[in-house]
Amino acid sequence: MRILEINTERGWRGGEKQTLLTVAGLVSNGHDATLICKKGSVLQQKANDQSINCIPIQSNFSLFIFLVFNAKKFDLIHTHTSKSLTACVFSKFFHKTKIVFSRRHYKVPSSRFSKWKYNQADYITTVSAYIKDCLLKAAIHTPIQVIHDASIPVEPNRNRIEKEYGAYLNTGKKIIATVAAFETEKDPFTLLEAIDKLSIQRHDFLFLHFGSGRLKAEIQALITEKNLQTVYLLQGQTTDIEELYSMFDVFVMSSLNEGLGSSVIDAFLNNIPVVSTNAGGLNELVQNRGHLVHVGDANGLFQAIQYCLNSDNTKLTTNAYFFASTALSTEKIQSEYEDLFKQLLTDPTI
Template identity: 40%
Template sequence: MRILALNFERGWRGGERQTLYNTQGLIAAGITTHLLCRKGQPLEAAAKKAGITVHAFASKMAVLGFLIKHGAQYNILHAQTSQILTYCVVTKWFHGAAVVFTRRINKPQSGLLTQLKYKYTNKLVAISSAIKQTLASFTKRCDIEVISDVVVPKPADKERISTLRNQQYLTGKTIIGTTAAFTAEKDPFTMLNAVEILRSLEPNFVFLHFGSGPMLAKVETAAKAKGLEQHYRFMGFENDVEAIIPLFDLFVISSKQEGLGSSVLDAFAHKVPVVATNAGGLAALVNKERGISCAVGDAAALAAAMQHMLHHPEQAKLLANNAYEYVHEEHSLQSITQKYLTLFNSTVATATV
């Protein structure tokens, strides 16, 4: 079997990391797997560093040309984003390969063309039950598989953590943190309001927010207006941020839309207790056995949950240990790779153009 994984996004976020992991897992299982990505982006560099055969292009037309000329070399085209799925489907008459799409975003969709695109996709995969439900409602398909994300725990970067402790004067303080983009989906203003409430209850903490995005300036202005400069610190974007998650005593996420919550899985893998909203895939991920879940947009509930975790360290430790066991059993590279292999084999066996 020959597989081409496709991800044409810019930058480096959870989807790009998962594309790399999926490709590495298949190669490790003995499956010939190549990667098509955008030229000059972090995914190209990471894949080449890992020894993966990469087809990198700067334009959409170049991608279409490659699929028309060379797509037939592959049994499976595994599209990792909605945009690249379009290219796989519109060139399907030329390449004849089976098209599989993994959807990681839990947003409602509309439009006849999008429905047609899904109609001519051989297999749909959702990374959470929440996304499956959304996809099924739109496509009316009952054959959608749920295959979650891979977690490859990175060792704690002790040198970076020590540097951060010194630079931010964190000694003797409780450290609460998040790794989230400043976008509407991540709802940073609810997080900011929760931290403001917590400050009135627990003054001896620091909240570190790693991430960037279009809403950053507005949130910074709001934090200054609330007088939160000493408690809410904007840390910017960090490469391999999962390696510094062990710095946190508590991980918090305030999303109002979430396909799964890969940053939560990273916290699980490092035994860091988690407080999260119940948006999308987070509802199932952060259940009562693995963390504390709060309603979307409820800053007071997030603040109360954070305070509860800080005041009940034994319960926080138990939840973190349960989450650690869960992520190692259900989200290992080997486990997820095997699920994809089973899916790909059945898809090839039944595929029609």
Template identity: 35%
Template sequence: MRILQINLEKGWRGGERQTLFILQGLQAAGHSVGLAARCGGPLAKRAKEAGIPILPCRGTADLLRALWRVRASFDVMHAQTAQAMTVLAVLRPVLKAALVFTRRTAFQSGGRPWRQRWKWARADALVAISAAAAAAPRDLGLEVQLIPSAVQPMLPDPAQVQALRARFGLDGHRVLVTAAALSPEKDPLTLIEAVHQLRQQHPDVVCLHCGAEGAAAAGARACVDALGLQKHYLFAGFQSQVGNVLAVADVYVSSSRFEALGTSVLDACLAGLPVVATRVGGHPEILLPDRGLLVPAGDAAHLAQRLAWVLDHRDAAREMAERAQAHVRQEYSVPAMVERYLRLYRGVVSN
């Protein structure tokens, strides 16, 4: 099959990582692939390094022109973002390919519901990465197939791990790690308060917060200063080698208020870490019934209590982490995800 993936995001986050995984898996299976991506963006750069043909686009207008040029060149066009699906919906009458859209967010869609339904219904197949991401289109009466995101093992570099420990003074501490942008939906303020409470009985705890700057950054730093946590809540910035970060951790924690799935939680599970996360989005799908600990979003006291349990019950926490690791290896592998998409593609092309 000839399959075009479409993703014009400017940065590198979970959706871009999944787009590259799909492209590499399809290519390895012998299919002809292409990528419409933003000029000079990290996704285009990494895909090019992997030998994947690129349709470079500066924005929506470029994408419209590019898709018009290749309208008869692909069997499947797969939109990986809402923006890309909008363009495909507009061009639907002239495109020869089957259209697929993967919804990677769990936010309620803004605007008028009939407009969202019209757009999503232009796809021959609508995919969601979790039940939470599928809820909005299902509420509009649309059929949705669940294909969760995937993760790959990320082997740490011992020298870089030691450098991280030295840089942040982690030796002699029990380390919590979170990987999340400093944005409101990730709710760093609740995690900071939870760490403050946790340290009352566990003074050796340090939290390493890895993630890009965002709208909540100033408030988070001010909260750390106000609570006197400067040596115990450390901002590490965006870390490209997540495996090294997970290797310094005793526990992984997510305080997000919204998550479509939670690939950072998947990464932590695959690395064998016990996980404490909010009961939102896809977190329950990953961690229930007995693969992790869940807490209500925004509840710092409950979050602190669950983190304390993990620190105080090392053997039970390790067994919990081992169950999660085995589950993620089986259900969230890249080959499993690619095979699910291939079955979907074959179905829409044959119809």
């Protein structure tokens, strides 16, 4: 198969990691896979490092022009961003190559144009059943299949942990952590309230919050107001966060909504007990593999964290690790994409 993979994001987040995995998997299985990405992006750099055939573009308009003249050379187009889907859909008038769109965000298309665009794709994959349901409710009629994001095992960086976080570990206290932006959808206020409640009951833990965002200053002010400066510790945005998970004793998510929750998968791979709200895709991900509480329930988060700190979590963490390392393994997810692509190219009814 000749597959064209497209991701036009400049940064390096979960979607870009999954794009690179997909391309690399196709190549390793003997397929002719090409990646289109933003010129100067992290994705371009990492693709070049792996000697993946990469075509850098400046804009979505230049992507459109490329597709008009070159898309017919490929058997299938697989795009990972909504903006690049626009170029794919409009260029399809010139090439007729089938388009697969992977959706990782829970926000549904609301405008008539966006809905039309989604319905012009030949197939859509979503990383959770929750996102699929959201699209169906938004009157998206394109066939949809759930293909989860793949888990990516990362070796702990013990030297970095000791160098950058040794002072925390040397206190002998439990390390509770979250990796979440300071944005409304992540609900940092409920999380802060839960940690405040926990700090009243016990003093044997530190809470590390990794992330940045527009609500950070407001949260910092509340930390000071509640006198939690020595308990609730803001760590900012950090690179390669996955190599730090081994130092956590409990991992927490307080989201109001979530497509899936890749940071939770990282916790699963490190045998870290997870406490999470039942928001969106988190509900299906954490069910029977961690502790779920209702969205916005600070007391529920507090009690679940307290339970984790006081109990043996081996059964849950074992279930979680097995799920992440088998059902979400890179080989399994790559195989699901490959099977889908073959089906699309052989079934004329799709």
